[in-house]
Amino acid sequence: xxxxxxxxNSILRLSKYKNALNRFQKLGYVRVFSDILADxxxxxxxxxxxxxxxxGIKGNKRGGYNADELLGKLNDILGKNTRxxxxxxxxxxxxxxxxxxxxxxxxxxxxxAAFDIDPAKIRQGGDIPVFPLDELKAFVKTNDIRIGIIxxxxxxxxxxxxxxxxxxxxxxxxxxxxxxxxxxxVVVNNVNVELELENxxxxxxxxxxxxxx
Amino acid sequence: xxxxxxxxNSILRLSKYKNALNRFQKLGYVRVFSDILADxxxxxxxxxxxxxxxxGIKGNKRGGYNADELLGKLNDILGKNTRxxxxxxxxxxxxxxxxxxxxxxxxxxxxxAAFDIDPAKIRQGGDIPVFPLDELKAFVKTNDIRIGIIxxxxxxxxxxxxxxxxxxxxxxxxxxxxxxxxxxxVVVNNVNVELELENxxxxxxxxxxxxxx
DNA sequence: CGTTAAAAGTGAAAAAAATCACAAAAAAGT
DNA sequence: ACTTTTTTGTGATTTTTTTCACTTTTAACG
Numbered sequence: 001x002x003x004x005x006x007x008x009n010s011i012l013r014l015s016k017y018k019n020a021l022n023r024f025q026k027l028g029y030v031r032v033f034s035d036i037l038a039d040x041x042x043x044x045x046x047x048x049x050x051x052x053x054x055x056g057i058k059g060n061k062r063g064g065y066n067a068d069e070l071l072g073k074l075n076d077i078l079g080k081n082t083r084x085x086x087x088x089x090x091x092x093x094x095x096x097x098x099x100x101x102x103x104x105x106x107x108x109x110x111x112x113a114a115f116d117i118d119p120a121k122i123r124q125g126g127d128i129p130v131f132p133l134d135e136l137k138a139f140v141k142t143n144d145i146r147i148g149i150i151x152x153x154x155x156x157x158x159x160x161x162x163x164x165x166x167x168x169x170x171x172x173x174x175x176x177x178x179x180x181x182x183x184x185x186v187v188v189n190n191v192n193v194e195l196e197l198e199n200x201x202x203x204x205x206x207x208x209x210x211x212x213x
Numbered sequence: 214x215x216x217x218x219x220x221x222n223s224i225l226r227l228s229k230y231k232n233a234l235n236r237f238q239k240l241g242y243v244r245v246f247s248d249i250l251a252d253x254x255x256x257x258x259x260x261x262x263x264x265x266x267x268x269g270i271k272g273n274k275r276g277g278y279n280a281d282e283l284l285g286k287l288n289d290i291l292g293k294n295t296r297x298x299x300x301x302x303x304x305x306x307x308x309x310x311x312x313x314x315x316x317x318x319x320x321x322x323x324x325x326a327a328f329d330i331d332p333a334k335i336r337q338g339g340d341i342p343v344f345p346l347d348e349l350k351a352f353v354k355t356n357d358i359r360i361g362i363i364x365x366x367x368x369x370x371x372x373x374x375x376x377x378x379x380x381x382x383x384x385x386x387x388x389x390x391x392x393x394x395x396x397x398x399v400v401v402n403n404v405n406v407e408l409e410l411e412n413x414x415x416x417x418x419x420x421x422x423x424x425x426x
Numbered sequence: 427c428g429t430t431a432a433a434a435g436t437g438a439a440a441a442a443a444a445t446c447a448c449a450a451a452a453a454a455g456t
Numbered sequence: 457a458c459t460t461t462t463t464t465g466t467g468a469t470t471t472t473t474t475t476c477a478c479t480t481t482t483a484a485c486g
Contacts (some may be wrong), residue, residue, distance in 0.1 A: 006413065006419075007442080015411045020389065033463070042392050045463090046445060053465055061451040061464040078411060079418040086309075086410070093310035100306050101408055103390065109414070146417055147410070171417035173410050177232065177316065179255050187416040189409045194316055196402045197299070197360070197386050198228045198291060199221065201322070203400040204359055204384035205292040220472080246433070258433090260474060266435060274434045274481035 006054070011078070014161060015053055018043040018074040025067050033064040069095045083108045087140065090151035091116040091130045094175050099128050111149075113139060117156075133160075140167035147171045154178045161188075219267070224291070226264055229254040231287040237366045238280050246277040296321045300353065303364035304329040304343045307388050311342050311362060326352060330369075341412075346373075353380035360384045367391040374401075 011130065020040035020172040024032055034045040034052075052059070056123055057073050058075070066186075075081055086104075088095050091114045098104075099111055113129055115136045123130045131139065148169045152160050157176030164172060171187040177195070182188050232251035237245055246263075248258040264329055265272070270286050272278035299317075301308050304327045312324055326342055328349045336343045344352065352358070361382045365373050370389030377385060384400040387393055390408070395401050397425065 008416075009443085011415050012408060012412055015415075016392075019408075020392075033399075035463090040392060044445075046447095047443095049463090049465060052446080059464060060453085062453045062462050063451095064463070078415050080411075085413050093313050097306035097310045098406070101406075102277050104410070107411065109407075109410060124247060147414060149410070170420065171413040173406070173413050179229075179233075179253060182255075185420065187413050187420065189413050190408055191402060191404065191406060192309070193314075193386070194227060195228050195232075195324075196404055197317070197322060197362070198293075198320065199225055199387050200384040200400050200402050201297050201360060202224050202291055202406055203221075204227075207383065207398065207400065222473085228434060248433085257475075257479095262473080263436080272434055273483085275432050275483050276481090277433070416463095 010051055010054065013041065013043065013047075014055070014074055014078060017048065017051070018071065018078060018080075021067060021071050021074065025071065029067050031064045032067050032070065034059075043141070080108050083110060084147055085110050085143065085145050086147045086149060087136070087145050088114040088149040088151055089111060089116075089133065089136065089164065090114070090149075090153075090175075091118075091121040091153065092153075095149075095151035098151065110144065112145070114182045115139075133163075136163060137167040140169060145169065148173075150174045150180075151178055152176060223264055225269065226254065226256065226260075227268070227287055227291060228377065230261065230264070231291060233283065233295075234284050234287065238284065242280050244277045245280050245283065247272075289406065293321050296323060297360060298323050298325045298356065298358050299360045299362060300325060300349070300358050301327040301362040301364055302329075302349065302377065303327070303362075303366075303388075304331075304334040305364065305366075308362075308364035325356065325358070328352075341418060346376075349376055350380040353377070353382060356380065362387075363387045363393075365389060365391055 017037055020037055021032065024036070024040070034048040037046045055077055057068075057070065086109055088098060088111060091099075095114055095116075099114055111128055113131060115131050115133045117133045119132070121130055122132055127152060136188045140148075146169060148164045148171070150157055150160055150164070150172060154176040157178050158176065158180060161172060161174070161180045165183065165186055170185070172180070172189070174188055174190045177192050180188055230250050230314065233250055234245065237249070237253070245259075247261040251258045251261045254261075268290055270283065271282055272283070299322055301311060301324060304312075308327055308329075312327055316322060324341055326344060328344050328346045330346045332345070334343055353361075359382060361377045361384070363370055363373055363377070363385060367389040370387065370391050371393060374385060374387070374393045378399055382399050383398070385393070385402070387401055387403045393401055
């Protein structure tokens with residue numbers, strides 16, 4: 001298929017449109033307009049249209065976008081038409097919170113197994129099994145998993161990352177507050193709560209100092 | 214003080230430099246260079262220097278930056294010299310994972326209380342008390358809290374946000390996968406794990422389709 | 427000391443992203 | 457059917473961010 005050059009941010013926006021659209025659809029909307037989407041997602045209507053334009057998504061002038069059709073196209077672009085199996089390294093607080101989280105299933109994402117070094121955490125009973133970390137490689141290979149989540153302490157993160165990559169994992173969502181030494185053929189996104197919280201604090205302070213009218 | 218116009222991203226980078234610096238300092242580094250920092254954080258040395266330049270941070274030509282001094286300045290800019298008290302709404306999986314997380318304390322961030330509607334979750338015994346949601350407003354007011362974390366289901370998020378804002382909270386870190394209807398004088402950052410994971414999946418697929426050499 | 431080499435600092439240039447603004451289409455109204 | 461109004465689609469423009477490339481300073485070395 002045609003390769004689309006897209007920035008991380010524009011893809012992130014497409015996902016947001018898709019999520020908003022899902023909600024609109026549940027509310028019975030048949031047609032949606034760029035300004036409605038903009039507003040749901042926190043942008044401008046021009047940007048919505050530009051994004052769509054960039055990905056070759058067409059609407060109807062004066063008629064907006066057909067919700068079903070648009071959703072189909074977005075899902076297509078985002079690769080949401082095939083279910084994705086994901087593993088987690090680290091069965092601590094964050095790891096287990098993710099395992100228990102219901103939201104992924106609706107999005108075609110299945111967390112199929114977790115792995116941990118701590119023998120106390122191993123458990124095959126529950127809906128999602130927790131295996132010893134040693135078994136990660138074999139599991140990933142036999143089940144052809146391509147996406148992994150790192151939810152281990154920062155000190156172990158790089159090591160776990162390398163195990164994942166050598167197992168054949170191509171995309172990683174990293175919760176450890178550490179920059180992973182990446183290679184070009186593996187995609188890494190970072191979720192760093194500390195950083196985000198610090199950022200909020202900074203802007204609250206900054207707002208207080210300056211914009212205090 | 215002088216008001217610095219800074220983008221969210223540049224502040225995020227400053228935080229990263231600060232975190233990297235903390236690690237370097239623990240390893241005994243007395244002087245650091247822009248390329249070392251760049252590398253630790255995943256950027257270019259030019260960008261590090263530009264960022265510092267923008268905030269009036271000076272180093273020594275040929276001598277780099279004194280680690281202590283630089284850290285002091287970064288902490289100063291980021292407002293890390295005063296401890297920040299934070300509350301959490303939602304004592305579910307995510308909320309409790311955050312409460313238990315040790316990383317905040319080192320950063321001068323204290324989670325002082327959690328709140329939940331579910332009476333079963335109320336508990337005053339532990340290190341961090343969980344109060345009924347009703348009491349949030351009073352608590353925030355009497356303790357003069359300015360930062361809140363939203364870790365409630367998406368359906369309740371907007372409502373909780375409004376309670377927070379009306380209580381005097383000025384900055385929010387939102388974990389609900391919903392765009393909060395914000396006002397200009399409140400800072401909101403979003404952490405959306407689903408979105409990030411979808412993004413990883415997209416780029417893995419995209420890489421597979423195109424760059425498959 | 428004087429020379430060399432390494433690194434900061436920063437305007438200028440380039441690239442990337444967002445916004446504007448308006449023509450074209452088509453739904454709705456009369 | 458014709459007119460009006462609304463909304464898309466997109467080239468052009470503007471703004472923002474990043475990178476370049478060169479000057480200046482100073483540590484290190486002989």
